[in-house]
Amino acid sequence: MRTAIVLEMPTWSALALDGLRAAGLRRGGARRAVVEYLGAQDCCCSAQEIREGIAASGSAVGVASVYRALDTLAELRLVQRVDVGDGVARFEPVRADHHHHHHLVCDDCGRVAPFTDEPLERALERAAGRLGYTLEQHDVVLRGACDDCRRGLAPPGA
Ligand SMILES: [Zn+2]
Ligand SMILES: [Zn+2]
Incomplete structure (x- = not known):
C-alpha cells in the first residue's frame, strides 16, 4: 500500500536519498540503512548508536561503514555534527523544515x-x-x- 511506504519514509530520509543519488552515489547498503535510521530519530546519535539501532532492526552494518556514510552525508550537508562536550561525535539530520x-x-x-x-x-x-x-x-x-x-x-x- 502506497500510504504505508510514505509513512515509513520521513521527509528528511527521502531528501537525503535524493541527495545521494544527485551526487552520483549508490544509495544501497550502509548508506540507506544510516539514512533510514537517522530519519526516524528526533535528535542526534553517535555512530555506535546508529550501528546498534540498525542491528536491532535486523541488518548488520559495521561501525566503519556507518562513519563513511556519515562523512558522505556531512559533506553533502545532509547531516551535521553535534558536539555536546563529552568527546562523543553525534550526528543529526539537517532538516529543511527548520527543526x-x-x-x-x-x-x-x-x-x-x-x-x-x-x-x-x-x-x-x-x-x-x-x-x-x-x-x-x-x-x-x-x-x-x-x-x-x-x-x-x-x-x-x-
Ligand atoms: Zn538534537
Ligand atoms: Zn541520566
Whole structure:
C-alpha cells in the first residue's frame, strides 16, 4: 500500500536519498540503512548508536561503514555534527523544515535529549543584537542529571 511506504519514509530520509543519488552515489547498503535510521530519530546519535539501532532492526552494518556514510552525508550537508562536550561525535539530520532545537546532556548516563524554548530563542536574538551581532546560528547545551538519574540518586547524607 502506497500510504504505508510514505509513512515509513520521513521527509528528511527521502531528501537525503535524493541527495545521494544527485551526487552520483549508490544509495544501497550502509548508506540507506544510516539514512533510514537517522530519519526516524528526533535528535542526534553517535555512530555506535546508529550501528546498534540498525542491528536491532535486523541488518548488520559495521561501525566503519556507518562513519563513511556519515562523512558522505556531512559533506553533502545532509547531516551535521553535534558536539555536546563529552568527546562523543553525534550526528543529526539537517532538516529543511527548520527543526531547530537545543540539547540537554545527562552527566551521569550520557543521555542527550532535545528541547525547544521560544522565549530562549528570542532572548538569544536580543542578546546578539545588543552585542552588535547578527545571529546566524547558536548552540545551547544544558548539562546536569536527567530525570531517571536524579530519581536514582541517594538522598543527601546517605
Ligand atoms: Zn538534537
Ligand atoms: Zn541520566
